Amino acid sequence: MLDWLKNAVFYEIYPQSFKDSNADGVGDINGIIEKLDYVKDLGATAIWLNPCFASPFYDAGYDVEDFYKVAPRYGTNEDLKRLFDEAHKKDLKIILDIVPGHTAVTCKWFLESSKDEKNEYTHRYIWTNSLGVRCTGIKEIEGELRGFCERSGCCAVNYFSTQPALNYGFYNITADWQHSVDSPEAMDTRNELINIMRFWLGLGCDGFRVDMAGYIIKNDDDEKCATIKFWQEVIAKIKEEYPNSAFVSEWCYPQYALMAGFDMDFILENPQSHYDDLYRKENSYFSKETKLFPTYWLDTYMKSLQLTKDKGYICYNTGNHDNFRMSRQLDENGMRLVYAFIMAMPGVPYIYNGDEIGMRYVEGLKSVEGGYHRTGTRTPMQWDDSKNAGFSDASKEELYIQIDEKNDRPTVKKQLSDKDSLLNEVKKLIEVRKSNKSLQADGRFEPVFIGEGYPFVFKRTLNDESILVCINPSDNDAVCEFTGSIDCVVYEYNGVTVQENNKLIVPAWSASYLKLNK
Secondary structure (H helix, E strand, O other), rough: OOOHHOOEEEEEEEEEOOOOOOOOOOOOOHHHHHHHHHHHHHHOEEEEEEEEEEEOOOOOOHHHHHHHEEEEOOOHHHHHHHHHHHHHHOOOEEEEEEOOEEEOOHHHHHHHHOOOOOOOOOOEEHHHEEEEOOOOOOOOOOEEOOOOOOOOOOOOOOOOOOOOEEOOOOOOOHHHHHHHHHHHHHHHHHHHHHHHHHHHHHHHOOOEEEEOHOOOOOOOOOOOOHHHHHHHHHHHHHHHOOOOOEEEEEOOOOOHHHOOOOEEEOOOOOOOOOOHHOOOOOOOOOOEEEEEEHHHHHHHHHHHHHHHHOOEEEEEEEOOOOOOOOOOOOHHHHHHHHHHHHHHOOOEEEEOOOHHOOOOOOOOOOOOOHHHHHHHHOOOOOOOOOHHOOOOOOOOHHHOOOOOOOOOOOOHHHHOOOOOOOHHHHHHHHHHHHOOOOHOOOEEEEEEEEEEOEEEEEEEEEEEEEEEEEOOOOOOOOOOEEEEEEEEEEEEEEOOOOEEEEEEOOOOOOEEEEEEEE
């Protein structure tokens, strides 16, 4: 596993909403460069940059028109290279968000593939061999395009109808229009993906977050054997040339993703993870309502840890551009305890920009660039109390998405000046994590007390260092048995857990990290 990931903390930047440097209402690369010192001061060591490639933006850039070109609204390829260079001067890594499974309908490849005459892009996408032959009802295919071009056939799509699926082949062939995973047609697409990755790594990129990584091969088996083999080969090829490059997958099944060669996999809202039951929905464990501990989450997590031991990292995040912000479900106490949880977990933590100040989900916004319910999570970053919260000097009407207009909206400036703010608590937690190796990516995780409700107590251990993490998201003090010996308090919020005889007393709405005697 990569050395630089062992103490990494990632900060996700949604570029169009982060910082606008030229007053056009849309965030850009030069705006990100302006704020690198902020990211560094937060304590993050790496940035995950959401898609910044040329696009018609039907899906906010996840519909790529040209994988080799920065979208003009963000700047130029030279600007992105300068971002890499400036970040590296500050010891920050940057990974790009890459969408390997589909393109935009405006992509040159697709326009050529849609023509009736054969050309080099004819088989770049998944097409049936006539308009009357449908491609729906096949695993990993969401829908199809048909009746829009001179080519007679239906083209598979991965998500929106504006996202035609690229052809990496089928594991189980069920029709004569399907290509095998090792066919020349599928290999051409694979080689193009490798070339794209080489291009950006050559300019200074440090790796990739891979969108929809588990959906590349169509008609795969239940164990994703062909998809796993595909990524093993692609990632191995890249790492021969760029051994320090990092790959994180949007797969959400770490036992598959890490076997496939990814360094990290996100835990998101798949049916098996029960991630939502911790802090992503109403009545979750860290919310105000009385509730039981989600033991089914822990059971799944422990199985995943065992299956992925020494293969890579399972990563928790505060949220991302696709989820409701956690402030929609949690008050500030709840958010602080979630941070105490995330920063004490194995793997690599991710913070979505704005979550560190508790930015709100803005309700009732009209969909922007395919955001729909996600639009309220993608509102502009709130820097200060100046025009448009310091995001942009454009007029209100020109902003990419309407800003949170409430007078009490949180801002970076307010919270930096308040030593008790959420932002300063997050900075403190990141520093504590970085100062204690047992809390970092490789520390062993061991549940210590999991009752019907509270507290939640677990231990992190690396070599001869052990830290006990005690969290109690309830209105009453919680008590549990513990026979170890406490050396000192490493971190506390809202009261310190104390030991009396063989019991721990964990104050209401508190979190403590306690270093144990050897």
